[in-house]
Amino acid sequence: MFLNSARIYAFESGGIRPVILRLETDEGIVGLGEAAVAYGVGASAATAMLKELAARFLTGRIDPFRIEAITASIRDFSFWAKGGGPILNAALSAIEQALVDIKARSLNVPAYDLLGGRLRDDLRAYANGWYFGCASDAELPAAAEKAVADGYDGLKFYPFATILPDGRLRHPALRGAADRDLVRRGIARVAAVRDAVGPDVELMLDLSAGLTPSDTIRFCRAIEPYEIAFVEEPTEPDDLGALQLISRSISQPIAVGERLYGRQGFRDLLESRSVAIIQPDLGNTGGIWEGRKIAAMAEAYGLKVQPHICASSLSTAIGAHFSAAIPNFYVQEHFPYWDRTLGHVEVLKNPLETRVANGRIPIDDAPGYGVLLDEERLSDFVFAEIGLR
Template identity: 45%
Template sequence: MRITKARIFLIKSGRFHPVLLELTTDEGITGIGEAGIAYGMGGTAAAGMLKDFCTAMVIGKDPFRIEELCSEMYDHSFWAKGGGPIVFAAISAIETALWDIKGKALVTPIYEMLGGKFRDQVPVYANGWCSGTSTPEEFARAGARPVEMGHNTLKCYPLGVRSQSGAMRHVTRRAIDRDQADMAFNKVKALRRAVGPDVRLMLDISGGLTTAETIRLVKRWEALDIWFIEEPADPFNIEAVKTIASKIDTPIALGERIYTKQGFRKVFESEAVALLQPDIGNTGGIMEVKKIAAMAEVYNMQVQPHVCGAAVAMAAALQIDACIPNFLIQECYPFMREEPTHVDTVHEVPERTIKNGMMSIPTGPGLGVTLNEKAVAPFTWAEVA
């Protein structure tokens, strides 16, 4: 079996722009993957990197030799060593599509090829519900909605502010004044009052503040019973993360902007992080996250794959969720599909299975989802054969 064709899609879906890849073999089997660059800048760059990789290193190759092909891309593209999200998002999408092909060819889910399942369903936390909110009252009303749907864990961005476009904007220049700090505290206070004591709260501050300001604000939030603090500092500044961890009681989550097992090495050695959040779509792919999870187990850390993209990314995350012992919870965006220009990239949308805060693991071959050809075809960015 050989790979004969690649199609790259740059999709406009609501506020997101997921980058998808479809690989086709000479036996007619297809596999899909997603580059984890569905928000922020870089979607076009990731699509271009995918085109370069597929042209130079993927077409004509045996899709079953996944580790070999990924090693070739890492060793011989030059920029992968020490590289960042664009190169690893492309490698991740290719690697995921190869696993999807292999699973479909063998008529088995990917998790069965990685040791089998620990679980049939996974707990999820709701993200994305606070976009467009500004005041503590708006924040509290928005947070009550996912709880009413059955979610018992929420993640939010108390430092986020509404931009002119209506989207959320993070803190700039690592500084806030006293009024902004009070607003961030009061948002979480109002949310806690609205959802009650039994709902777990995760606060993502996106590395937005100085070390001292972060410690000061987290200590105020701790009176409100916070489950995790995510990205308390720039993920490259692991010394700051260690300092913050030594001064607060709330566990730290980190990892969506760290790439490959090499990138996670200092995180492990710091022993400052309780919950790792590698993104299968930008850290190297399914097997890379499996390896990172195994390393995390040695350091007594739990894993929550980061997902902020299309349903292909979620399907890939669920394969890992199923087969690692130290999985904790899965991120999801329950309201993403409500946006007017949302595109369902697959027919079997995993988020549709969410009930009472639990999501089902797909049981079909490969990723367990199939590309929605009619929906994604208009967004074809490039073809390589």
Template identity: 45%
Template sequence: MIVSAANIYVVPCGNRRGVILELETDAGVTGIGEAGIAYGAGTMASAEMLREMVQRFVVGRDPGPVELLWHTIYDNGFWTKGGGAICFAALSAIDHALWDIKARALGVPVHSLFGGPFVESLETYANGWWMGCDTPQEYAAAAARTATRGFRGLKLYPLGVADPVMIVKHPVRRSVERAREQLIVERCEAVREAVGPDVEIMLDFGGGLTMDLLVPLIARLEPLGICFIEEPVDPALPDVFSTVAGKTHIPLAAGERFYGRSGFHKAFCAGGLSIAQPDICNTGGFSEGLKIAAAAELHNIRVAPHNYGSPLATAIAAQFAAAIPNFMVLEAFPDFEVEPGYNPVVSAPLERTIREGEMPVPAGPGLGVTLDRDAVAPHRWATVGL
């Protein structure tokens, strides 16, 4: 079997953009993947990096030896060494598509290639339910509505400011105005009161605050029984996680902006991290994600995969989650379809399968989903062929 062509799509998809790869083979088996630069800056850069990588290293090759191809790209891409969002997102999409081809050729799910599944369904927590909220009362009402649908975990961005372009804008210069600190606490208090003690609350700080602001704020949130605080400090400063952890009982989580096993190794060795959040669409794909999960085990850490891409990204994250023993919970956007400009990307988005906060592990071959060709065709960005 030889990879004969590659199609790259850049698909506007609700409040994000899906950079989608489709690899075709001369045997008629196709595989798909996603480069995880769905928000922020860099979408087109990741699409171009993906085009160059598949042209130089994938098209014309046997897709079977996935790890060999991964390391060929890593060793010869030059900028891949040391990590970085653009390179690793493109490498991730290639890895997904290669494993998808292998699993489809064998007629089995991707997770079964790695010894899965460990469970029949995956616990999820809801994100996105807070869109349009500003006041504590609005947060409380939205949280209550989501909890009544069976979700046992809710994530919000209490430091965030509503923004028409970015949806939620994180703090700049690692600070917030003193006048906003009370609002931040009141938002969290209102959510806790609305959902009761049995629903987990996850907070994402977006790496937004300096220590003099962060430590007093976390102290005020401790009584609320927070499940974890994501990126309490800039992820470029892994050593600071240990300092923060020494000042709170709230578990700290990160990983959305750590790249490859080396990025997580630095964070694990620095200490302070309780929950690892690799995004399988930007940290090197399944090949690297499995190594990260194994390293997390050595540090007695569970894995809560980060998932903020198109519906294809959700399918990818679900395959990974089903294949690791230290899985904790999977991020999901249950109301994805109501976002302006939503594009399903795949034929049967897994978000539609969630019941009472649980997502069944896909049992079909490959990633368990196929491209919705009518939905992605208008957004084809490049084609590479023999």
């Protein structure tokens, strides 16, 4: 068996820009992967990078079972992969994920069996995106109550983000250094949401490295009465000095990881002992197998793992297989309300999202990632077709 073709999809979907890879073998077995730079800026660059990597490293009757050899070749001979950032690593992630999917489907086993087998039958999930559609801070408490009523006992949100008229979020500029009221507004938002959902719902706060370390510390100390489960990215994730300063100064657990790439990107973070939870994004850290290696490193340091997930429903399925197979799984990030966003495109025929109940994501035993791409719906979004013989 060898790789026969690659197809890359790129499109707009409800405020994000998913980039999806479809690999097919000469035997007709299809594997799927996603380059998860769907938010922010970078999807177009990742799409072009994915096309270049596929043409350079997947051609010439490549055996898809040799996943480690293929990814090592990309790291060794693309030059930019060593010390590389999100664009190359996102493209590499999509390739690695698709190869894992092909191998699992060929063996007629779920992807989690290639990671050591599943440890659990479903995953507890917290809701992100529950604020979609809110036009002001005043609407946040009711939206939070609705998510809890839908079965979620954990909610994440962004206390410093500004809600725009169309419901999108804008994070603080210039570390909020000149905005005297930014910390006060963040405290008020946390207090309002906590009051709405009561004491038994976990609240997670994504700070998005939005403030200076001193203001972050001041904010975290002020919200101690609200029992926050974790604060995410309280500073830039590669600023270990600031992370250590903040971790020594606040009581909340710290979570970091969506902007770190590969095992090497997490090594110094783990050795700093400044975080409690790591959040590798399987669509930009090197893939699902690379994520499994990172989780094993974190386990040696006694850390929890909560994969970062913010892309299409394909990323939900891939993340579920990852979390099913790691001992130190904490909770799954989940966006249950993408369909509230204007222009949302569902990429799968059978997304897990339709089967989430009471805040629990089911673990399937179907081969591979257990999902089918809706190729008819995506037919207008083909960026490139690449022959790989």
